[in-house]
Amino acid sequence: xxxxxxxxxxxxxxxxxxxxxxxxxxxxxxxxxxxxxxxxxxxxxxxxxxxxxxxxxxxxxxxxxxxxxxxxxxxxxxxxxxxxxxxxxxxxxxxxxxxxxxxxxxxxxxxxxxxxxxxxxxxxxxxxxxxxxxxxxxxxxxxxxxxxxxxxxxxxxxxxxxxxxxxxxxxxxxxxxxxxxxxxxxxxxxxxxxxxxxxxxxxxxxxxxxxxxxxxxxxxxxxxxxxxxxxxxxxxxxxxxxxxxxxxxxxxxxxxxxxxxx
Amino acid sequence: xxxxxxxxxxxxxxxxxxxxxxxxxxxxxxxxxxxxxxxxxxxxxxxxxxxxxxxxxxxxxxxxxxxxxxxxxxxxxxxxxxxxxxxxxxxxxxxxxxxxxxxxxxxxxxxxxxxxxxxxxxxxxxxxxxxxxxxxxxxxxxxxxxxxxxxxxxxxxxxxxxxxxxxxxxxxxxxxxxxxxxxxxxxxxxxxxxxxxxxxxxxxxxxxxxxxxxxxxxxxxxxxxxxxxxxxxxxxxxxxxxxxxxxxxxxxxxxxxxxxxxxxxxxxxxxxxxxxxxxxxxxxxxxxxxxxxxxxxxxxxxxxxxxxxxxxxxxxxxxxxxxxxxxxxxxxxxxxxxxxxxxxxxxxxxxxxxxxxxxxxxxxxxxxxxxxxxxxxxxxxxxx
Ligand code: SF4
Ligand code: SF4
Ligand code: SF4
Ligand code: SF4
Numbered sequence: 001x002x003x004x005x006x007x008x009x010x011x012x013x014x015x016x017x018x019x020x021x022x023x024x025x026x027x028x029x030x031x032x033x034x035x036x037x038x039x040x041x042x043x044x045x046x047x048x049x050x051x052x053x054x055x056x057x058x059x060x061x062x063x064x065x066x067x068x069x070x071x072x073x074x075x076x077x078x079x080x081x082x083x084x085x086x087x088x089x090x091x092x093x094x095x096x097x098x099x100x101x102x103x104x105x106x107x108x109x110x111x112x113x114x115x116x117x118x119x120x121x122x123x124x125x126x127x128x129x130x131x132x133x134x135x136x137x138x139x140x141x142x143x144x145x146x147x148x149x150x151x152x153x154x155x156x157x158x159x160x161x162x163x164x165x166x167x168x169x170x171x172x173x174x175x176x177x178x179x180x181x182x183x184x185x186x187x188x189x190x191x192x193x194x195x196x197x198x199x200x201x202x203x204x205x206x207x208x209x210x211x212x213x214x215x216x217x218x219x220x221x222x223x224x225x226x227x228x229x230x231x232x233x234x235x236x237x238x239x240x241x242x243x244x245x246x247x248x249x250x251x252x253x254x255x256x257x258x259x260x261x262x
Numbered sequence: 263x264x265x266x267x268x269x270x271x272x273x274x275x276x277x278x279x280x281x282x283x284x285x286x287x288x289x290x291x292x293x294x295x296x297x298x299x300x301x302x303x304x305x306x307x308x309x310x311x312x313x314x315x316x317x318x319x320x321x322x323x324x325x326x327x328x329x330x331x332x333x334x335x336x337x338x339x340x341x342x343x344x345x346x347x348x349x350x351x352x353x354x355x356x357x358x359x360x361x362x363x364x365x366x367x368x369x370x371x372x373x374x375x376x377x378x379x380x381x382x383x384x385x386x387x388x389x390x391x392x393x394x395x396x397x398x399x400x401x402x403x404x405x406x407x408x409x410x411x412x413x414x415x416x417x418x419x420x421x422x423x424x425x426x427x428x429x430x431x432x433x434x435x436x437x438x439x440x441x442x443x444x445x446x447x448x449x450x451x452x453x454x455x456x457x458x459x460x461x462x463x464x465x466x467x468x469x470x471x472x473x474x475x476x477x478x479x480x481x482x483x484x485x486x487x488x489x490x491x492x493x494x495x496x497x498x499x500x501x502x503x504x505x506x507x508x509x510x511x512x513x514x515x516x517x518x519x520x521x522x523x524x525x526x527x528x529x530x531x532x533x534x535x536x537x538x539x540x541x542x543x544x545x546x547x548x549x550x551x552x553x554x555x556x557x558x559x560x561x562x563x564x565x566x567x568x569x570x571x572x573x574x575x576x577x578x579x580x581x582x583x584x585x586x587x588x589x590x591x592x593x594x595x596x597x598x599x600x601x602x603x604x605x606x607x608x609x610x611x612x613x614x615x616x617x618x619x620x621x622x623x624x625x626x627x628x629x630x631x632x633x634x635x636x637x638x639x640x641x642x643x644x645x646x
Contacts, residue, residue, distance in 0.1 A: 151551075153554070171538060174538035179301050
């Protein structure tokens with residue numbers, strides 16, 4: 001039963017500092033795309049169409065992190081025209097891989113990379129959307145899983161809680177029947193402190209988890225680091241471990257800084 | 263020779279091979295340990311050549327590897343990463359699938375089908391875990407229909423342990439190293455120099471029937487029985503771990519506020535692996551999914567764990583919000599409240615939670631630590 005019988009809810013897709021991979025997952029929904037457009041009006045989505053339908057919007061999907069003063073302003077405007085704001089992907093959730101710059105002096109990078117650094121106006125830190133405005137739901141992943149995106153839209157349309165788990169990757173890993181790479185091969189795997197959502201794809205191919213989905217609920221990264229240290233992992237490798245797609249996520253940031261200062 | 267129940271017979275390796283074939287003729291899918299994914303785990307076998315011949319598994323807390331044996335034992339392994347739980351209580355089970363046809367919600371699929379399964383070479387702790395889960399899924403007021411159907415289609419050949427691993431403590435839990443009940447057939451493998459024999463005990467009418475199909479077998483001779491006894495008792499004396507189960511329930515329930523629980527929080531990452539690998543853990547979640555159009559829906563049952571926060575979420579919040587309270591739930595459930603619930607411990611001493619904990623937390627060490635600490639704190643009685 002459509003909950004909005006007269007008007008389809010308007011959806012907008014916004015981009016900040018990101019690679020576009022997450023918003024492409026929406027176009028990648030293939031079979032579901034028609035069902036989505038049946039239920040939702042895609043009102044603003046420059047990646048897909050130049051046609052713009054004016055806001056306000058029922059749902060805003062926000063991709064990317066805040067890295068410039070201009071974007072730090074823009075996100076507030078978006079919040080004002082959005083009823084529900086959902087961040088998609090690691091960049092929008094925690095600052096993304098570009099948050100690696102947070103741990104160094106950004107001006108030094110700018111000087112090296114750009115011929116005319118005076119035109120660059122970049123913030124010292126790359127931060128997630130929730131550091132700037134209220135976020136209603138965070139969809140994790142680098143990139144997000146398209147089925148999860150459909151699930152979130154579905155849950156919104158049907159006024160129910162999305163079936164998005166917040167427990168560890170290990171749970172999915174075991175249900176899938178993978179053999180633990182930490183225990184069997186001594187391969188470092190961030191699965192125990194990472195939120196599920198990818199169906200433990202890396203361990204299924206004998207690799208450790210890189211934490212594309214960021215810290216799990218109550219992620220006890222401190223305990224995890226202590227264990228890894230005991231198994232002989234170097235300080236440098238521990239820092240590198242936590243400085244990935246979710247380097248700026250609180251639990252991981254604390255660990256990498258702790259080991260950097262140690 | 264007429265085969266009888268509860269008697270022991272002597273078998274050769276060839277006889278074991280015929281046993282597998284007989285089960286296949288009776289339309290059983292024969293499941294046994296095989297070397298796969300660098301571990302020893304359960305899979306379908308066509309012949310005994312696929313067993314982990316001459317291989318064994320070496321454990322530590324948080325570590326598992328394979329090693330070559332000095333002999334060509336068929337059943338010389340210990341405990342693999344996955345238990346038989348996956349056959350009776352699958353990690354993901356479709357319960358229902360519906361579709362709207364002409365405006366009517368129509369069931370297009372109910373629960374996944376069961377199969378005739380022969381579990382060959384499962385260890386006594388594994389068998390005991392099935393008996394524990396029987397109490398949960400079929401012996402109570404509410405019968406789990408999938409479990410029941412699959413259970414009714416099971417043939418069990420257990421293998422008694424003549425060796426043990428670092429993580430084994432079945433002797434403490436009284437679940438091994440020798441199987442005493444619940445099997446159709448129980449095998450003890452005896453390797454004595456070049457002499458490779460098997461003592462097999464019949465435990466059910468079905469077991470008798472299967473064994474009756476093997477030609478030329480005789481009762482096990484005294485020397486084989488003596489060797490069997492010696493080997494099993496040597497395994498009993500070589501348990502890798504041990505705990506005292508006497509007053510264990512009281513010890514744990516009397517110490518729910520012991521500082522120890524806070525200390526464990528500094529090590530446990532609440533990943534849930536221990537509950538996933540445990541052959542007796544039975545918690546599940548029901549997941550309902552609908553298509554965007556609302557035409558199709560699916561209901562799935564998934565393994566859940568008391569280590570997830572959602573598990574104890576009720577109106578207003580999460581009951582077990584800290585890792586400390588979740589670890590305490592798991593440990594006290596297995597070793598204390600399970601007893602009130604099902605009249606048995608929820609642990610069979612298989613050691614999987616120790617081996618497959620990514621940070622190597624050892625439940626036996628934890629229990630022993632609480633016990634020693636409580637012992638230390640006890641007021642000393644001084645004679646007046
Ligand atoms: S492989 Fe990684 S995700 Fe899987 S159980 Fe082991 S630690 Fe967890
Ligand atoms: S609690 Fe641990 S040792 Fe006991 S049955 Fe479960 S996995 Fe095995
Ligand atoms: S220990 Fe936890 S997961 Fe296992 S049966 Fe008990 S409550 Fe369920
Ligand atoms: S005891 Fe080990 S396996 Fe269990 S939740 Fe804690 S860290 Fe994970």
